[in-house]
Amino acid sequence: MAQKRYHELPTGERDAFEAACARHGFVPEDFEVSVQEHAANAQRTISIGRVVGSQFEQYATADGIDWVALFERDLAGDVFGFPLAD
Structure with missing residues (x-):
């Protein structure tokens, strides 16, 4: 497994x-993103959390699943809270 x-x-x-970040008032720097690649099954797990202390959400990708669409759904559902003021 590679990170x-x-x-x-x-x-x-x-x-x-x-x-996706811009559409919801965020900037990419608001988030910490890491990717774990699982060579055995060609799957990736993308972990995303707010830099200011939220829990991390994980998105698994396989068979063409669009993790960005799942992330944007969570942005729309306020899973990551509200954007910080400029």
Whole structure:
């Protein structure tokens, strides 16, 4: 199992993550993102938490599941709280 950081995600996933953040008033720097790759089954687990102390939510990817859509659903549901004021 290999661990990666946000900047190591594919460009398309980073762009989608950043767009989801912007649509909900966040910036990517509001979050800590880590990726665990499971070589045995080609699955990844993306862990995302607010930098200011929320619990981490985990999104498993396999068979084309879009983890960014699941993350955005959680943003809309206030799982990560409200954006910080500028």
